[in-house]
Amino acid sequence: MKRNLAFVLVGIFSLAVVIGLWTPQAASAQAVKLKYANFPPAPTFPCVQMERWKTEVEKRTAGKVAVQTFPGGTLLDAKNMLDGVIAGTADIGCTSMAYQPGRFIVTNATALPLGIPSAKVGSRVLWDLYEKYKPQEFADVKVLAMFTTAPNNIMSKVAVKKLEDLKGLDLRASGGAAEVLSAWGANPVGMPMPETVEALQKGVVKGLFSSLEVMKDFKFAETCKHVTMTDTSIYPFTVIMNMKSWEALPADVKKVFDDLRVEQSEWTGVYMDNHVKEAMEWSKTTQQVAVVNLSPAEKAAWNAQLQPLTAKWITEAKTKGLAAEQIISDLQALIKKYSQ
Ligand code: DTR
Numbered sequence: 001m002k003r004n005l006a007f008v009l010v011g012i013f014s015l016a017v018v019i020g021l022w023t024p025q026a027a028s029a030q031a032v033k034l035k036y037a038n039f040p041p042a043p044t045f046p047c048v049q050m051e052r053w054k055t056e057v058e059k060r061t062a063g064k065v066a067v068q069t070f071p072g073g074t075l076l077d078a079k080n081m082l083d084g085v086i087a088g089t090a091d092i093g094c095t096s097m098a099y100q101p102g103r104f105i106v107t108n109a110t111a112l113p114l115g116i117p118s119a120k121v122g123s124r125v126l127w128d129l130y131e132k133y134k135p136q137e138f139a140d141v142k143v144l145a146m147f148t149t150a151p152n153n154i155m156s157k158v159a160v161k162k163l164e165d166l167k168g169l170d171l172r173a174s175g176g177a178a179e180v181l182s183a184w185g186a187n188p189v190g191m192p193m194p195e196t197v198e199a200l201q202k203g204v205v206k207g208l209f210s211s212l213e214v215m216k217d218f219k220f221a222e223t224c225k226h227v228t229m230t231d232t233s234i235y236p237f238t239v240i241m242n243m244k245s246w247e248a249l250p251a252d253v254k255k256v257f258d259d260l261r262v263e264q265s266e267w268t269g270v271y272m273d274n275h276v277k278e279a280m281e282w283s284k285t286t287q288q289v290a291v292v293n294l295s296p297a298e299k300a301a302w303n304a305q306l307q308p309l310t311a312k313w314i315t316e317a318k319t320k321g322l323a324a325e326q327i328i329s330d331l332q333a334l335i336k337k338y339s340q
Contacts, residue, residue: 031066032249037090039078040194042071044217045275046094046237049147049268053239053260060256065249067092078192082240086140091245097236098175099192105317106135109327110148110236111176112313113306117339119211119276122148122234123269125334127262132330138238142246145239145261147268149211150276151231152177155224156207157200161292163301172196172208180233181209183305193218200224210235213272216279221287227280228292230302239264 036054038047047069054067070076076084081095082103097104098111107130116122126146130138154160154171166186173181178188189205193214199205200223207224208214211234215221241257249257283289294302310328317324 031064032253033066033068034091034245035068035070035075036092036094037070037075037081037084038094039073039076039081039096039192040071041218044193045149045213045268045272046096047071048271049145049264050094050239052267052271053145053264056260056264057256060260061253065253065256073194078194082137082141085240085242088242088244090242092144092239092241094237094239096174096193097238098177101175103137104135104236104238105320105322106130106133106327107146107236107238108175109313109317109331111233112310112328112331113180113233113303114310114328114331114335116148116151116234116335117231118269119148119150119234119272120266120269121335121338122150122236123265124262124338125331126236127265128334129327129331133327138240140243141240142243142257143238143261144241144257145264145268146237147265147272148234148236150213150234150272151211152180152209152233152235153212153230154207154209154226154228155212155215155220156226156228157224158206159226159290159292160207160228161294162298163305169207170205172199172205173210175235177209177233177235179309180306183309184302185305196220211272211276212283213275213279215283215287215289217275221279221283221289225287225289226292227283227289229294230299232302232306237268 036050038050040046050069054069057065057067075090076093078095078099081093084090085093097108101108110126116125126148130146160166163184166184169186170189171181171186172191173188174190178190181188191199196208197218314324314328
C-alpha cells in the first residue's frame with residue numbers, strides 16, 4: 001500500500017517536472033513569431049515605442065507571441081515600409097507618412113498648420129481621423145497604432161530670428177513640414193530622418209524642421225546651436241501589419257493587439273512630449289544651444305504666410321474625390337476636443 005502510494009507520488013512528481021520543464025519550451029516552439037521593421041536607429045522614439053509594444057504584447061499574450069524587432073532600416077527602410085509589409089517582407093512596420101505625401105493624403109492632413117499643441121493630442125486626433133475615414137491606402141494592412149511627433153521647430157547652424165533669416169535657407173523637412181518651410185521662404189530639402197545626420201555634417205543642409213527630441217537622439221545639438229520656437233505642424237506616423245499575418249493570429253492575440261491600439265498611440269505621444277523637454281534641457285545645459293522665442297508680432301507674420309496651405313490642401317484633396325472640407329472641420333473639432 002505504502003509502495004503504491006510512493007509510486008503514485010513519484011508519478012505525480014515526474015509529471016510535474018515534465019510539465020514544468022517542457023511546457024514552456026513547447027509553448028515557445030509554437031509561439032507566433034513576428035518580424036517588426038523600423039527605419040530609424042534604436043534610441044529614437046519610433047523604436048522606443050516599438051520595444052514598448054513588443055514588451056506589452058509578449059507579456060499580455062503570456063509568451064504566445066514573440067516579436068523580433070529590426071531597427072535602423074535593417075529589414076525595411078522608410079520609403080519601402082508600406083509595400084514591404086504588404087508583400088510580407090516584415091509582418092509589422094512603422095513609418096513616417098510624410099515621406100509619401102501623395103500616398104497618405106487623409107492622414108497627412110494632420111501635418112497642416114492647424115494648431116496641434118502636443119504629441120499626445122496629435123496622436124489621439126490622428127487615430128480618430130483614421131478610424132472615421134479608414135483611407136483606402138490602408139485597405140491591405142491592419143493598422144496597429146497611429147501617433148504624431150510633438151510640434152516642429154527650427155534647428156539650425158545659424159540663428160533664425162525673423163522671416164528674412166529663413167530666405168533660401170536649406171533645411172531638411174518632408175511632407176507637410178516642407179510645405180510650411182516653403183511658405184516661410186526657406187528651401188526645404190526632403191530626405192528621411194536617418195540621412196539628415198550626414199547631410200548636416202556635409203553641409204548639404206544648414207538645419208532641419210522637426211520635433212526637438214532629435215536634438216539629443218541624433219545629437220543634432222552638437223552641430224545645430226540654434227533653435228527657433230515655432231510650434232507649427234507635426235509629423236504623423238503609422239504602424240501597420242501584413243493582413244495575412246494578422247488573419248493567422250488566434251482570436252485572443254488579436255484582442256490583445258486591438259486593445260493596445262489607442263493605448264500605444266497615446267503612450268507614444270506622452271513619451272514624445274516628455275522626451276522633448278528632456279532633450280532640450282540637455283541641449284541647453286550641455287551643448288549651449290540658444291533658443292529664440294519669436295515676439296507676438298513676428299509670430300503673427302509667420303502665421304499669416306501659412307494661411308493658404310489648408311485651402312491648397314482642400315483643393316488638391318477634392319480632385320482626389322475626398323470630403324476635404326469635412327476632413328478639415330473634423331480635424332479642427334478633434335484638436336479642440338483633445339486639447340481640453
Ligand atoms: N522629422 C520627422 C519626424 C521625426 C521626428 N523624430 C524622429 C525620429 C526618428 C525618425 C523620424 C523622426 C520625420 O522625418 O519623419
